[in-house]
Amino acid sequence: MDAVLDNLDTFRQGFITTLALTVVSTVLALVLGTLLAAMRVSPVPTLRAAGATYVEVVRNTPLTLVFFFAVFVLPQLDIRLSFFVFAVIAVTVYHAAFFCEAVRSGINAVGVGQAEAARSIGLTFTQSMRLVVLPQAFRTVVPPLINVVIALTKNTSIAAAFGVVELTAVATRLANANSDAVIAIFLGSAVCYLALTLPSGWLAGRLERRVAVAR
Amino acid sequence: MSILVRNATRRFGDFTALDDVSVEIPSGSLTALLGPSGSGKSTLLRVIAGLERPDAGSVEIDGRDATSLPPQRRGVGFVFQHYAAFKHMTVRENVAFGLKVARRPKAEIRARVDELLELVQLPGLADRYPAQLSGGQRQRMALARSLATQPSVLLLDEPFGALDARVRKELRAWLRHLHDEVHVTTVFVTHDQEEAMEVADRIVVMNHGRVEQVGGPRDLYEHPANAFVMGFVGAVTRLGEHFIRPHDIEVRRQPNGTTSEAMVERLVHLGFEVRADLVLHDGQRLAAQLSRQDAEELELAQGQIVFVRPSRTRQFAEAPAG
Numbered sequence: 001m002d003a004v005l006d007n008l009d010t011f012r013q014g015f016i017t018t019l020a021l022t023v024v025s026t027v028l029a030l031v032l033g034t035l036l037a038a039m040r041v042s043p044v045p046t047l048r049a050a051g052a053t054y055v056e057v058v059r060n061t062p063l064t065l066v067f068f069f070a071v072f073v074l075p076q077l078d079i080r081l082s083f084f085v086f087a088v089i090a091v092t093v094y095h096a097a098f099f100c101e102a103v104r105s106g107i108n109a110v111g112v113g114q115a116e117a118a119r120s121i122g123l124t125f126t127q128s129m130r131l132v133v134l135p136q137a138f139r140t141v142v143p144p145l146i147n148v149v150i151a152l153t154k155n156t157s158i159a160a161a162f163g164v165v166e167l168t169a170v171a172t173r174l175a176n177a178n179s180d181a182v183i184a185i186f187l188g189s190a191v192c193y194l195a196l197t198l199p200s201g202w203l204a205g206r207l208e209r210r211v212a213v214a215r
Numbered sequence: 216m217s218i219l220v221r222n223a224t225r226r227f228g229d230f231t232a233l234d235d236v237s238v239e240i241p242s243g244s245l246t247a248l249l250g251p252s253g254s255g256k257s258t259l260l261r262v263i264a265g266l267e268r269p270d271a272g273s274v275e276i277d278g279r280d281a282t283s284l285p286p287q288r289r290g291v292g293f294v295f296q297h298y299a300a301f302k303h304m305t306v307r308e309n310v311a312f313g314l315k316v317a318r319r320p321k322a323e324i325r326a327r328v329d330e331l332l333e334l335v336q337l338p339g340l341a342d343r344y345p346a347q348l349s350g351g352q353r354q355r356m357a358l359a360r361s362l363a364t365q366p367s368v369l370l371l372d373e374p375f376g377a378l379d380a381r382v383r384k385e386l387r388a389w390l391r392h393l394h395d396e397v398h399v400t401t402v403f404v405t406h407d408q409e410e411a412m413e414v415a416d417r418i419v420v421m422n423h424g425r426v427e428q429v430g431g432p433r434d435l436y437e438h439p440a441n442a443f444v445m446g447f448v449g450a451v452t453r454l455g456e457h458f459i460r461p462h463d464i465e466v467r468r469q470p471n472g473t474t475s476e477a478m479v480e481r482l483v484h485l486g487f488e489v490r491a492d493l494v495l496h497d498g499q500r501l502a503a504q505l506s507r508q509d510a511e512e513l514e515l516a517q518g519q520i521v522f523v524r525p526s527r528t529r530q531f532a533e534a535p536a537g
Contacts, residue, residue, distance in 0.1 A: 111299075113295050113297060113299035114299055114301065116266050116286075116293070116295070116299065117293065117295060117299035117301070117357075117360075118301075118312075119265075119266070119285070119286040119287050120264060120266070120286050120287070120291060120292065120293035120361065120370075121287075121292070121293075121312060121313035121316075121360060121361060121363070121364055122287045122313050122316060122317060122364050123287055123313075123316055124285075124287055125285075127316055131312075131316070132301055135303050136301075136302060136303050139303070
């Protein structure tokens with residue numbers, strides 16, 4: 001227990017890195033995923049095919065491999081960024097595919113009539129997506145979206161193996177240094193992850209109830 | 216504004232929804248596309264709206280080729296059978312939406328929406344959500360929404376199909392009224408011949424993806440081009456090659472040489488009219504329509520033997536389609 005309390009500051013820094021990685025990647029992945037979902041339902045066949053290919057390739061590739069690509073292949077293309085940014089790229093690219101599929105199921109649930117009605121009163125495809133279809137789609141997909149957010153939070157731990165000193169990396173280092181307190185150290189890191197994921201679950205519940213009223 | 220559809224064909228896989236259809240819809244008219252399900256009437260309407268692309272053929276709206284224009288650039292208003300109300304917006308927001316997206320001044324939008332809500336008789340419900348409206352109210356809101364951007368053409372796809380019979384009747388009369396006030400070229404799809412007859416001034420009868428006949432309600436009823444139209448726009452009985460309307464059957468108590476014997480199988484009282492279901496001696500069935508007075512004078516009763524003679528029949532060159 002002392003090993004945890006003595007290193008609270010190191011834990012705090014790891015926690016903040018994990019939090020930053022989670023929040024930044026979630027926002028970017030949600031935007032990219034929504035764009036991909038819009039592509040997958042667009043009237044342009046090339047866009048549909050591109051969206052479908054992205055999803056199929058990315059979601060069937062292990063996240064560790066995606067990390068390898070970001071961390072080892074991008075520098076060879078003369079793209080030099082910090083390990084943190086590479087981690088953001090890997091986590092974003094991977095989870096965008098899952099966000100895409102969740103949002104797409106919501107778009108399909110809205111019904112084609114809504115988009116057609118929007119088109120017939122003068123909206124372009126992009127406007128009808130942005131103003132009519134997506135606002136309604138998000139209401140139906142809060143629970144699956146939160147599932148992806150929770151998975152994303154936990155998946156950031158893979159960044160530990162790629163040079164990012166986040167929660168899992170901190171826990172591993174401390175455990176190596178204090179072999180007598182391994183259990184306490186990993187329990188401490190588990191508590192930190194719970195502090196991130198449990199509020200997501202609560203938020204999902206609250207959003208769902210609010211949306212149920214507005215519908 | 217007039218609409219001209221030329222040689223439009225649309226296939227869905229093996230199914231031909233539109234088979235080389237050409238139709239002209241004059242400016243300012245109220246036209247019904249009438250036909251059974253699968254006849255292509257909705258597809259034709261969606262081709263006019265741009266929601267469906269024809270595989271071949273062209274669409275002209277107001278003299279301008281619109282075949283490759285997306286729906287938002289055709290100047291059409293579209294009303295759906297299931298309203299397609301924007302559920303996340305209030306009635307006012309729904310109606311104002313097209314104008315808001317077109318970036319019209321706020322004061323103008325407000326005035327136009329108020330005027331439209333007045334027109335569709337929903338002024339008190341502006342701040343409700345669609346879920347808080349009845350079906351008839353929702354459809355009137357959808358109508359106001361489609362009229363807001365001042366379309367040159369108003370298209371309605373089975374607009375009253377999801378409503379109960381009483382509301383449907385009300386809205387029919389109301390649509391007729393609205394058209395007399397607004398004069399926008401209107402096309403609506405229906406499978407209900409009574410609705411088409413009551414509301415439209417021109418009817419396009421469709422079957423199997425083709426146009427069978429175009430004409431006024433009375434025209435179609437009195438001069439049907441073929442057996443299908445005759446059967447679809449009114450009740451009809453077929454005896455051999457002859458097609459007979461139920462009110463074109465003379466019923467007598469005594470034979471007169473030209474009559475056939477029949478038995479009254481059932482009498483149905485429909486307010487002013489009485490329908491007698493008859494069975495001829497050879498087992499063929501025939502429905503005769505009489506006024507209540509005639510039925511009383513003949514003292515018709517179930518099981519009675521009467522003598523009938525068609526006063527007017529029609530024959531068509533070809534066998535009825537479908």
